[in-house]
Amino acid sequence: MSQMIKGNTGDWEIVIGLEVHAQVTSNSKLFSGASTLFGNEPNANVSFVDAGMPGMLPVINARAIEQAVKTGLAINAQINLKSVFDRKNYFYADLPQGYQISQFLDPIVGKGEVLLDMPDGSVKRVGVTRIHLEQDAGKSLHEYNPKFSYIDLNRAGVTLMEIVSEPDMRSADEAAAYLKKLRAIVRYIGACDGDMEKGSMRCDANVSVRKPGGELGTRCEIKNVNSVRFLHKAIEYEAMRQVEIIESGGKIDQQTRLFDSAKGETRTMRSKEDAHDYRYFPDPDLLPLEITQDYVDALKKSLPELPDQRKQRYMEKFGLSAYDAGVIVGEQEYAQYYEQLAAKHDPKLAANWMTGELFGRLNKLGVDITESPISADALGGLLGLIEDNTISGKIAKDVLDLMFETGKSASAIVEEKGLRQVTDTGAIEKVIDEVMAGNPDKVAEYRSGKDKLFGFFVGQVMKLSGGKANPAAVNDLLKKKLS
Amino acid sequence: MTLRTLTLSAMRDGLLKKEFSATELAGAHLDAIEKINPDMNAFITITRDKAMDMAKNSDAKLAKGQGGLIEGIPVGVKDLFCTKDVLTTAASHILDGFKPQYESTVTTNIWNQGGVMLGKLNLDEFAMGSSNMTSHYGPVKNPWKKKGSDAPLVPGGSSGGSAAAVAADLCPIALGTDTGGSIRQPASFCGIVGIKPTYGRCSRYGIVAFASSLDQAGPITRNVRDSAIMLNVMCGHDAKDSTSAPIAVPDFEAALTGNIKGKKIGIPKEYRPDGIDPEINAMWDNGIKLLKEAGAEIIDISLPHTKYALATYYIVAPAECSSNLARYDGVRFGLRVMPEKGNLNDMYEATRAAGFGHEVKRRIMIGTYVLSAGYYDAYYKKAQRVRWLIANDFNEAFKKVDAILTPTAPSAAFGFDYKPSDPVEMYLNDVFTVPTSLAGLPGISLPGALNKDGLPLGLQLIGKAFDEEGLLNVAYALEQAIGFKGKPV
Numbered sequence: 001m002s003q004m005i006k007g008n009t010g011d012w013e014i015v016i017g018l019e020v021h022a023q024v025t026s027n028s029k030l031f032s033g034a035s036t037l038f039g040n041e042p043n044a045n046v047s048f049v050d051a052g053m054p055g056m057l058p059v060i061n062a063r064a065i066e067q068a069v070k071t072g073l074a075i076n077a078q079i080n081l082k083s084v085f086d087r088k089n090y091f092y093a094d095l096p097q098g099y100q101i102s103q104f105l106d107p108i109v110g111k112g113e114v115l116l117d118m119p120d121g122s123v124k125r126v127g128v129t130r131i132h133l134e135q136d137a138g139k140s141l142h143e144y145n146p147k148f149s150y151i152d153l154n155r156a157g158v159t160l161m162e163i164v165s166e167p168d169m170r171s172a173d174e175a176a177a178y179l180k181k182l183r184a185i186v187r188y189i190g191a192c193d194g195d196m197e198k199g200s201m202r203c204d205a206n207v208s209v210r211k212p213g214g215e216l217g218t219r220c221e222i223k224n225v226n227s228v229r230f231l232h233k234a235i236e237y238e239a240m241r242q243v244e245i246i247e248s249g250g251k252i253d254q255q256t257r258l259f260d261s262a263k264g265e266t267r268t269m270r271s272k273e274d275a276h277d278y279r280y281f282p283d284p285d286l287l288p289l290e291i292t293q294d295y296v297d298a299l300k301k302s303l304p305e306l307p308d309q310r311k312q313r314y315m316e317k318f319g320l321s322a323y324d325a326g327v328i329v330g331e332q333e334y335a336q337y338y339e340q341l342a343a344k345h346d347p348k349l350a351a352n353w354m355t356g357e358l359f360g361r362l363n364k365l366g367v368d369i370t371e372s373p374i375s376a377d378a379l380g381g382l383l384g385l386i387e388d389n390t391i392s393g394k395i396a397k398d399v400l401d402l403m404f405e406t407g408k409s410a411s412a413i414v415e416e417k418g419l420r421q422v423t424d425t426g427a428i429e430k431v432i433d434e435v436m437a438g439n440p441d442k443v444a445e446y447r448s449g450k451d452k453l454f455g456f457f458v459g460q461v462m463k464l465s466g467g468k469a470n471p472a473a474v475n476d477l478l479k480k481k482l483s
Numbered sequence: 484m485t486l487r488t489l490t491l492s493a494m495r496d497g498l499l500k501k502e503f504s505a506t507e508l509a510g511a512h513l514d515a516i517e518k519i520n521p522d523m524n525a526f527i528t529i530t531r532d533k534a535m536d537m538a539k540n541s542d543a544k545l546a547k548g549q550g551g552l553i554e555g556i557p558v559g560v561k562d563l564f565c566t567k568d569v570l571t572t573a574a575s576h577i578l579d580g581f582k583p584q585y586e587s588t589v590t591t592n593i594w595n596q597g598g599v600m601l602g603k604l605n606l607d608e609f610a611m612g613s614s615n616m617t618s619h620y621g622p623v624k625n626p627w628k629k630k631g632s633d634a635p636l637v638p639g640g641s642s643g644g645s646a647a648a649v650a651a652d653l654c655p656i657a658l659g660t661d662t663g664g665s666i667r668q669p670a671s672f673c674g675i676v677g678i679k680p681t682y683g684r685c686s687r688y689g690i691v692a693f694a695s696s697l698d699q700a701g702p703i704t705r706n707v708r709d710s711a712i713m714l715n716v717m718c719g720h721d722a723k724d725s726t727s728a729p730i731a732v733p734d735f736e737a738a739l740t741g742n743i744k745g746k747k748i749g750i751p752k753e754y755r756p757d758g759i760d761p762e763i764n765a766m767w768d769n770g771i772k773l774l775k776e777a778g779a780e781i782i783d784i785s786l787p788h789t790k791y792a793l794a795t796y797y798i799v800a801p802a803e804c805s806s807n808l809a810r811y812d813g814v815r816f817g818l819r820v821m822p823e824k825g826n827l828n829d830m831y832e833a834t835r836a837a838g839f840g841h842e843v844k845r846r847i848m849i850g851t852y853v854l855s856a857g858y859y860d861a862y863y864k865k866a867q868r869v870r871w872l873i874a875n876d877f878n879e880a881f882k883k884v885d886a887i888l889t890p891t892a893p894s895a896a897f898g899f900d901y902k903p904s905d906p907v908e909m910y911l912n913d914v915f916t917v918p919t920s921l922a923g924l925p926g927i928s929l930p931g932a933l934n935k936d937g938l939p940l941g942l943q944l945i946g947k948a949f950d951e952e953g954l955l956n957v958a959y960a961l962e963q964a965i966g967f968k969g970k971p972v
Contacts (some may be wrong), residue, residue: 048585052810055565055689057724087806094825098809279854284695284803286725
């Protein structure tokens with residue numbers, strides 16, 4: 001769904017490409033045996049190789065290759081059986097070798113695609129240009145001493161996959177959806193834990209604006225955005241900034257920019273003129289990386305069900321809408337929760353209750369599904385009561401609120417509060433008689449042809465029964481009595 | 484004195500027969516080093532205590548009959564190999580005070596087989612040079628002198644300390660590294676034997692890198708047999724070096740039959756340029772004659788891209804060096820020069836300005852230039868293509884021949900006063916050794932003759948990739964035929 005910016009000179013289209021850096025899940029670094037454990041003491045996870053000591057040599061970690069190939073396969077990408085590691089040369093204190101080992105001309109994964117499930121049920125295709133493997137840098141710590149910076153090399157040499165998209169996205173929503181989808185994919189296959197707070201996933205956004213269908217504009221790159229929310233904000237801000245500059249007669253400078261999450265704005269980091277000459281060349285310490293088709297095929301067979309496959313299954317087998325299915329498969333934990341519900345209950349009912357009532361309440365609490373006070377079993381208990389007509393859907397919403405409040409099970413609450421649905425026709429008839437007796441004029445009007453009043457009677461009956469009357473039974477009996 | 488003049492194999496036999504002990508052997512060498520080194524400057528660091536401990540340990544092992552291949556043999560180590568807890572300098576100011584917490588694979592192999600470490604040997608700074616004049620620790624004196632002259636001569640480079648020490652009987656064997664001729668040219672200048680094995684034969688793990696796609700360790704010894712013994716100790720696949728070859732190591736010493744009947748020896752016409760020193764030509768011709776007499780067949784060959792080798796080398800090697808030497812930044816080890824009120828970039832600049840010598844700076848700048856945007860294709864990429872053509876020349880030649888004979892260097896050792904204004908003149912020293920390096924092939928230098936000044940000249944034999952066995956055997960046969968007995972006075 002493209003989303004135009006209304007400028008003074010008409011509509012502007014946003015063009016976005018993302019470079020996502022995903023930390024590959026593995027116990028050791030890309031070229032050394034040092035641990036990748038998060039949260040260790042500074043410089044605890046550092047080998048002589050990571051520290052750039054003289055004479056130390058990189059040795060590729062087979063696990064990292066496996067994860068990159070799996071990710072490539074999961075986005076239907078071309079896997080390059082021969083790829084090359086290059087050195088990207090620049091000086092920085094947290095880059096001990098004075099170069100980062102990366103893949104420049106010959107990456108391990110070529111063209112692929114990611115499919116986005118948009119809220120209107122449509123599917124948007126975003127091309128992936130390439131995925132390459134590279135080393136992360138260390139971290140400079142400036143806060144300990146006013147005169148010196150300290151360096152933590154725990155991250156130095158940790159494996160990153162850089163997943164580069166085509167400039168195929170046209171709105172901040174699409175960019176956010178892309179990042180979420182990519183995150184879901186790498187988490188499904190276990191290639192990356194997707195934890196953006198810990199920095200396991202972050203992205204650079206290339207943003208430009210243009211008149212719809214016109215030539216591509218000059219882009220700015222927003223560096224190191226570390227949440228979906230910030231990505232959304234950064235793109236919207238940046239696109240507006242560019243439109244304002246162009247409309248006031250200015251020109252966009254090709255720049256690298258930083259997103260300031262506190263102020264919600266982007267600012268200049270460096271301009272194109274300051275761009276480094278990285279002097280890429282093939283790393284002579286490493287032979288070209290060659291893998292076999294058999295190896296790739298074996299990895300392909302080992303892939304778990306991917307989000308898109310699972311979505312298809314939910315639509316076909318459970319009859320879910322494209323959007324609901326997309327939302328549920330979008331997070332592995334959602335899908336796990338859902339599978340538990342759908343195993344014992346009506347899958348559509350389960351999907352509605354999960355994405356509607358449960359998610360709404362979790363959002364209000366600001367908690368993730370993994371921290372949900374209502375387990376899948378507990379929600380299942382509630383669904384069971386709806387399915388066997390013990391309570392109505394409307395009462396069930398109140399019960400869910402009480403479950404959130406008290407932590408009690410649905411059946412306990414229903415018993416305690418006497419919310420059991422009245423299906424006893426005698427009891428319902430009594431209520432109907434009462435309502436009819438209290439509204440003789442409305443009865444007459446209905447009988448003289450004002451059908452619309454039927455809803456009024458239903459409402460009155462439900463009200464008088466405290467919502468406990470079975471709506472289907474109320475309908476049936478009312479029709480009989482009013483006719 | 485007689486102890487120190489023995490070859491490695493003679494020392495090995497003497498130790499096994501208990502004619503002398505490893506402790507006596509180490510002591511004799513250390514005493515000589517302490518006497519001679521202040522003038523010669525072959526050693527940067529002398530590790531007497533370590534040597535005596537290791538020798539005692541060797542004596543204990545020998546007594547129990549548990550010795551390794553070179554148990555109790557003294558070894559000098561080029562100061563480019565990282566040695567645990569022992570100062571490792573690469574002859575550069577920038578590595579001031581650097582004591583590695585790890586040991587190179589090659590030296591580990593040597594200690595595992597019983598080698599006794601005498602100390603660390605001088606070299607050109609970061610192995611960049613052909614004279615040992617670029618060392619931060621000063622030049623090394625070649626033990627050879629021109630007849631009737633007392634003027635000091637260079638030992639060649641970059642493994643100048645290694646070659647001088649072996650020639651002066653300060654150690655029977657020394658470790659060197661060869662990137663473009665750094666083992667073979669000094670061996671030639673010092674009248675001894677040096678072999679650069681095939682790229683990938685020895686692990687580069689723990690060797691301070693100069694040009695990673697060319698660097699290769701090798702021994703400098705008194706004769707071919709000793710080189711064969713040393714290769715067996717040094718070589719082998721190492722999982723810590725991705726470019727190390729997973730190829731079995733044969734028994735090189737056993738390959739020395741001396742029988743080269745029917746072996747085909749190639750003579751490349753491109754190694755006889757106009758203006759070549761007639762004495763070098765004569766030595767080469769004599770080598771050809773001797774091989775023929777030993778039953779080898781001499782075949783004229785052509786290596787047409789030879790003339791581009793030096794230019795190619797001086798693009799590829801500096802490019803790699805410019806990147807390899809980026810880690811010397813004053814942040815984690817070695818020299819740090821922090822200008823007052825300076826920032827990080829100021830520290831880099833001041834540290835590297837003070838820490839690197841002229842030749843190293845020159846190569847870093849050349850390397851940075853040839854890799855920079857807009858020049859990469861014209862220089863680095865083209866050089867890679869030419870490198871492939873040069874390697875292909877050898878591949879073609881080796882379809883017809885078993886080994887190739889050339890001179891090792893275009894001259895004998897020159898004086899300390901030789902300071903060409905054009906650095907390329909100095910680079911010409913490697914003109915015969917660089918093509919082999921670019922092709923990754925094994926090459927050995929052995930003494931061919933003395934020139935009219937009484938200085939040694941070296942002959943180079945080049946072998947097929949991973950055919951050190953065949954190469955050593957031809958060298959062995961040629962060595963027997965030449966019967967070189969020269970010693971520095």
